[in-house]
Amino acid sequence: MLGALALSVLLVVTVDQTYGHSTLAFAAAIALLLVANAPMLRFNCGRCGKNVFFRGPFVVPWPNRICTRCGHDLDTG
Numbered sequence: 001m002l003g004a005l006a007l008s009v010l011l012v013v014t015v016d017q018t019y020g021h022s023t024l025a026f027a028a029a030i031a032l033l034l035v036a037n038a039p040m041l042r043f044n045c046g047r048c049g050k051n052v053f054f055r056g057p058f059v060v061p062w063p064n065r066i067c068t069r070c071g072h073d074l075d076t077g
Protein backbone atom coordinates (compact mmCIF):
# COMPACT_ATOMS: atom_id res chain seq x y z
CA MET A 1 0.00 0.00 0.00
CA LEU A 2 2.83 2.42 0.86
CA GLY A 3 4.53 1.36 -2.36
CA ALA A 4 1.38 2.20 -4.29
CA LEU A 5 1.19 5.57 -2.57
CA ALA A 6 4.81 6.33 -3.49
CA LEU A 7 4.12 5.17 -7.06
CA SER A 8 1.04 7.41 -7.25
CA VAL A 9 2.98 10.45 -6.04
CA LEU A 10 5.78 9.62 -8.50
CA LEU A 11 3.24 9.30 -11.33
CA VAL A 12 1.68 12.68 -10.55
CA VAL A 13 5.08 14.40 -10.27
CA THR A 14 6.38 12.80 -13.49
CA VAL A 15 3.28 13.68 -15.54
CA ASP A 16 3.21 17.14 -13.96
CA GLN A 17 6.78 17.85 -15.09
CA THR A 18 6.37 16.24 -18.52
CA TYR A 19 2.97 17.52 -19.59
CA GLY A 20 2.25 20.28 -17.11
CA HIS A 21 -0.45 20.21 -14.47
CA SER A 22 -2.87 17.43 -15.28
CA THR A 23 -6.05 16.36 -13.54
CA LEU A 24 -5.80 13.12 -15.52
CA ALA A 25 -2.66 12.20 -13.58
CA PHE A 26 -4.46 12.77 -10.30
CA ALA A 27 -7.39 10.66 -11.50
CA ALA A 28 -4.98 7.87 -12.47
CA ALA A 29 -3.23 8.09 -9.10
CA ILE A 30 -6.53 7.89 -7.22
CA ALA A 31 -7.62 4.91 -9.34
CA LEU A 32 -4.28 3.22 -8.59
CA LEU A 33 -4.73 3.77 -4.85
CA LEU A 34 -8.27 2.33 -4.96
CA VAL A 35 -6.98 -0.78 -6.78
CA ALA A 36 -4.15 -1.11 -4.24
CA ASN A 37 -6.60 -0.81 -1.35
CA ALA A 38 -9.15 -3.29 -2.69
CA PRO A 39 -7.37 -6.45 -1.42
CA MET A 40 -6.74 -4.76 1.92
CA LEU A 41 -10.46 -4.21 2.50
CA ARG A 42 -11.10 -7.94 1.97
CA PHE A 43 -8.54 -8.94 4.61
CA ASN A 44 -10.75 -9.87 7.54
CA CYS A 45 -10.51 -11.81 10.78
CA GLY A 46 -11.08 -15.53 10.17
CA ARG A 47 -13.35 -15.88 13.18
CA CYS A 48 -15.57 -12.78 13.37
CA GLY A 49 -14.95 -11.14 9.99
CA LYS A 50 -13.72 -7.81 11.36
CA ASN A 51 -11.31 -6.00 9.04
CA VAL A 52 -7.81 -6.42 10.46
CA PHE A 53 -6.70 -2.97 9.29
CA PHE A 54 -9.21 -1.20 11.53
CA ARG A 55 -8.21 -0.29 15.07
CA GLY A 56 -11.34 1.16 16.60
CA PRO A 57 -12.25 4.13 14.39
CA PHE A 58 -8.77 4.27 12.86
CA VAL A 59 -7.48 2.57 9.72
CA VAL A 60 -3.84 1.54 9.90
CA PRO A 61 -1.60 0.64 6.92
CA TRP A 62 -0.49 -2.61 8.60
CA PRO A 63 -2.75 -5.46 9.80
CA ASN A 64 -3.40 -6.24 13.45
CA ARG A 65 -1.67 -9.34 14.81
CA ILE A 66 -4.61 -10.00 17.12
CA CYS A 67 -8.22 -9.21 16.20
CA THR A 68 -9.43 -6.13 18.09
CA ARG A 69 -12.99 -7.47 18.32
CA CYS A 70 -12.69 -11.15 19.31
CA GLY A 71 -8.99 -11.51 20.20
CA HIS A 72 -8.37 -14.17 17.54
CA ASP A 73 -4.66 -14.63 16.78
CA LEU A 74 -4.41 -13.62 13.12
CA ASP A 75 -0.82 -14.81 12.73
CA THR A 76 -1.87 -18.42 12.96
CA GLY A 77 -4.91 -17.88 10.72
Ligand SMILES: [Zn+2]
Nearest residue numbers: 045048067070
Ligand atom coordinates in the same frame (compact mmCIF):
# COMPACT_ATOMS: atom_id res chain seq x y z
ZN1 LIG B 1 -12.08 -11.46 15.14
